[in-house]
Amino acid sequence: MKPLTVIIEKAENNYSAYLQEVDGIVATGNTLDEIKAGIINSINVLIEDCREFGGVVPAELKEDYELTFKMDVKSMLQFYAGIFTKAGLERITGINQKQLWHYASGTRNPRPEQVLKIETALHKLGEEL
Missing domain, CATH: 1.10.260 (434 Repressor (Amino-terminal Domain))
Structure with a gap:
């Protein structure tokens, strides 16, 4: 299982997060649960959009992966x-x-x-x- 890292940072009014290995996977939220759900949703939307519109699913998301969440x-x-x-x-x-x-x-x-x-x-x- 390939480890993927979600970086969580404090924004002005909430928290933002991005998937370190794949551009375009982002989320915001006030709690860690919101961040986690947002990242998973963002990954699913990217995969669905790539399949629907003929895009290439990033290699990191084609294999089984495990998300690791890290805060600065x-x-x-x-x-x-x-x-x-x-x-x-x-x-x-x-x-x-x-x-x-x-x-x-x-x-x-x-x-x-x-x-x-x-x-x-x-x-x-x-x-x-």
């Missing part, structure tokens, strides 16, 4: 701000609160090592729960 750090910190405090994130990631505030506001982008620390800590927390 800024969007993730903003989305879960009501759930995770910066103090709590500091405890599980080892990244100080001031630095997390910079990431959440977008004034600084985390280095890849910091992104990995955040991802690893959240995955570990999910496994523990």
Whole structure:
């Protein structure tokens, strides 16, 4: 099964998403469920339109595929701000609160090592729960 990545980003009033491997697959929504449904709908519409109008279905969508949803750090910190405090994130990631505030506001982008620390800590927390 081929993995395809959906990138979710914070927009001005909601969230937007796009399929990294295939141009033209986009969605917007206020919740992750809306984003997921929108991406799946966008994929289905593209495939149907290609078949109906004689277009070429992208190779990535011809095989079995699995969607993986990823948020950038800024969007993730903003989305879960009501759930995770910066103090709590500091405890599980080892990244100080001031630095997390910079990431959440977008004034600084985390280095890849910091992104990995955040991802690893959240995955570990999910496994523990």
